[in-house]
Structure formats: structure tokens, C-alpha cells
Amino acid sequence: MSPPGYTDVQAAARRLDGIAHRTPVITSRTLDAQLGMSVFFKCENLQRVGAFKFRGAYNAVAQLTAVERQRGLIAYSSGNHAQAVALAARLFECDATIVMPANAPRVKRAATEGYGARVVAYDSAVESREQVADRLMAEREYTLVPPFDHPHIVAGQGTSALELLQETPALDALLVPCGGGGLLSGCALAAHGAQSGCRVIGVEPQGADDAVRSFRSGVLQRIEAPDTIADGVRTPSLGELPFALIREHVHDMCTVSEEAIGTAVALAFLRLKMVIEPSGALGLAALLSGELRGYRRVGVLVSGGNVDQEVFCRLIAAVNLR
């Protein structure tokens, strides 16, 4: 399959029209004054399943054959991709089996089951999710919906940035969280086609900076046990396809501290009145850390809002913002 381009993002947008939410773009003048720039938050926490992942999963499942869908779908995911595949399966009336680490956020597991999928939990200390998925696929001929390393997934995720760029002219930069790189590479394709003057910058936690190191070295790097509160980007490594696209279209990468992530979640609570999961707060965390000083108009991709109540309250209690 050839790598996706801007036209694939546009085609995905047509496929998702009326199916995915066209999520709002939120601004806060108080936050703008504090940061000294105009910031536009693309709220994928308000997407169906509470995260951008629905875009890619639906775009991929829509392009499977009827036979592939009838075999039943399988996916492995720490959470949001799980819910996304579960919902896409329900919309296409096929079965879904989701392989999920036993320590995944409860809110994500509960939601996945709520969409009618079967969840198979595994101990990530004992085996990898790929191993579990392979074992299940050996038992039955499931159709795998990969979390990021696939052109249809990448193109689908890029539709989030496409919407933002269509309604927010002349952005200087766009900040995008980076785990496996599906969202970042898709957004980079969208920006390249829709607003070529907009610099696309990927953001990772310091404790999970494999993509930053891959980007800088030009060689795919891997971190076996990424250490971060941002569970959505605990991916050990970029996918090969996202990595190639990121090298071609992403302008820069940066990292943020765990403290900055927590402050960003709390600031979103206080100023944006938004529930943002730690991974979704990476872009705001980068702004708070002084990255992008000097920029005037910045887009922030808020990737999701699925966070356990305990984690959320711990984060917003830990910072004194006043």
C-alpha cells in the first residue's frame, strides 16, 4: 500500500462527514494574555469515544471488505483506539475483540465494553500486546485494525487538523501529541496540503521521548517502558509509516515534563472548562514550558479526554494556579 497523501486525508474527511463530530475550536483570552499569543484548541476530547482515534479507526474499517469485517475485528490498545475500533465495529455491525493491558485506565476499558466489544486483558510485564493479538489471531482469522502504522489510520487522524486548518487561517504552528505517530503524521499531511506555512511540531513527554530521538537521529528509536502519566503516548516506538512521514513533513519535535503536563490538565480545567486527558494536554504543556515563544497564532491538537476521575483530581489538586 502506498503512503498516504493530502488527497487521502481529504477523502477520509468525506468518509467521516456526518459520522464523526466536527469538534469545536476553543479559545481563551485569559490564556492568550498569559501566553502572549493566540491559541486555538482543537477539541478532540469532544470527539466520539472522547478522542481523535475514532477518525482513523472508522476510516480504516470503512475501507475493509465485507468479508474482512465479517471475520470480526481485533485491535490492541491502551485505551482510546480500543474504544474507537469498538464503536466502528458497532457502526458496521461486526464483532470486535480488543487486547488491552490489565492496567489500562478503567474509564477506557468500561467504555470499550460499553460499545459492545470483547476485552481481553493481559499482563504487560509478561507478554506484549502483539503476542496476545497474534495468539488470538492464530485461534481465529480476525482482521487486525492497527493503532497507527497504516495509511488509512494516518489519513483518518489527519482530518482533525484539516478541520482546524480550514476554519483557523494563518496558523504559525500546530502542536500535536506524539505516541505511535499516527496523529502527528496525519496532521502533518493535512498541514502540508492545507496551510503549508504552518509549522507542525510534535510533542512527547520527557519520559517517553523515543520519537524525538528518532526524529533527531534519523534512526527509529525504541523505549521499552515509557515512564509518563500520559498513558495515550506510552507507545515504545513510532510506527514505520508514521516515522517516514514525520521525517518528511514535521518541522520540529519537543518534550515536556510531567509537571508541565499536570499543570496543563489543571489549566484546562480552570481556564478552558475542559476535561483533557494527560496525553491530550501535551500541546498546552509545551506552550507553558516556553516552547514556541515568539509565535503569534498557534493551534493545539487536544487529542482526548478519557481520564480516570482519580488521576484527573490528583492532577488538578497538585497545582496552585492562582
Added chain:
Amino acid sequence: MSPPGYTDVQAAARRLDGIAHRTPVITSRTLDAQLGMSVFFKCENLQRVGAFKFRGAYNAVAQLTAVERQRGLIAYSSGNHAQAVALAARLFECDATIVMPANAPRVKRAATEGYGARVVAYDSAVESREQVADRLMAEREYTLVPPFDHPHIVAGQGTSALELLQETPALDALLVPCGGGGLLSGCALAAHGAQSGCRVIGVEPQGADDAVRSFRSGVLQRIEAPDTIADGVRTPSLGELPFALIREHVHDMCTVSEEAIGTAVALAFLRLKMVIEPSGALGLAALLSGELRGYRRVGVLVSGGNVDQEVFCRLIAAVNLR
């Protein structure tokens, strides 16, 4: 001053254009499936100052004379009106003094001071806010910006419903929180003019049901110490102007329990990824309580999102939604 009508709401909307946020309307298919209807949340928690109150305050201050503004503004408020007047004063470059109960949510007091207003705290067990404001006005000739009992305030608040009704056709009903009645009466004017088939229903906490009793008896009722977590609607009584408009244009009123309010705040966290203050959750609480069963398309005015982190976390921890 004559009572406001639909044209005053339209005029207020023009005055607020480009000044207030046109807040998004949010939907959740999961919540729709649970409730058996289509629900449209008008997110005034995403308004400037985090609440609809900015609309009325700005609309009122904009219609003061330059001399009235130069005297300095004064307002009494448990919180959101305070922030609203503080911000309106800053936009018109005049001073503002806000009389606020000493037990007002800290987040609201901090924000009011953040907008540059002087806050005068008082002990609500010792004197009323009107007494404190009168004392201050005797000292200096401030211009009072009343919280709800004024045609310009009412017309301004109504612009929130006007926006919702303009972009969401054929609503069967609109649920609006009710404290002093400025928002409810303004929204009723908007609905009367924009979608006369939409029933407007006011919602109050059971422990602060003065407006429901006023509505049913036709005589203005008063509750000296309203007992509810919903601090934004702890007003002892409707204003006279709002009461007259509510009698004329509101179709029904209902009450909700404290438990339902807490569940609504938690459900907004879990399903809408929204931070909603207890008063802002009254409409959703009414839906969860089975009010409006049989309706197909319902608008919910989410009035604000200014809630202390401790209160918010207590509410979302108290309910098990899964």
C-alpha cells in the same frame, strides 16, 4: 424603563458580536442513547469569565453613559456576575467594586480580582449584600450593575438561547437554570421570538425552589437561606422584572435533587468532557430525573463552569457511573 422584548435580545446580540464568545453547542450520542432523546448543550461554561453572566453585564455597561461609567461600577454577586462586571469594566476602562460573600467559591473571587476589580467581602450571616452595596454607594456615587432585575441584563442573557435556537432547529423544549431569573426570562424572550414552538422550562434545586413556588402561586416567594450545592442559584427570590416575564413566557418549572445535580456534574465530566459548575448542571439533572420524558429534541443551557476543584472532585468521586 419598559420591559425588554425579542428585539432587545436581538439588539444585545449585535452589541455582543465579536465581544462575547459564540459558544459551541455540544452533543453526545452515548448520552442521547441513555436519555432516549437528542440533547443539545449550549456551553456557556465556555463563555468569557466562564459563564453566561458576561452577556448581560456587557450589554448593561455598554448602555450606560460615559459619566455613569466614570463614577465606577458596583455590583454584588456570589461569583459569576462579579467576574462579568469586572471584565466589562475593564473593557470599558472604568473601575469596578464587587461586594461578595466571604464564603463565595475561591475560584470566582480569584478570577474577579484577576480582572482588576476591587472585592469587598462581607459576612452573609451579619448583613445582606444589598446593605453592603448601599453603604458603599453612600460613601461614593457608584453606578450599580444589578445581577438580574434589569431589562438590559435580561436581554443580554437571552442572547445565549438566541444563538442556540438559531443553529438548532425545531427544539421541543429548552431547559434553563433559574436563580434570580435573568437568564430564564431572557431565554424565554429569545424562544418566544425565535422558535415559538419550543417550550421553555426553568430548573431549580429542591432546596432553593422559590421560583417554582412563585411560578405556581403567581405570588413572588422568598427563601431566606437557600440550601443547595448550586451556589449560582442561591438567590433568595426572583427579580420583579424576571418574574413578570417568566409568568408571561415560561411554560413550566421543575426542581431537581442535590443527588441529581451531582450525577449531572459527574456525567458531564465522563461523557461530555466538560467542566460544569453545579448550577450549570441543573438542566442535565432534570433530564436524568426523568423530567421531559417523551420529548425528542431538547436544548440544555449550561450556564457556567466556575467550580472549585475540591467541590468538583467531591461531586465526580461520589457517583459510580459505570
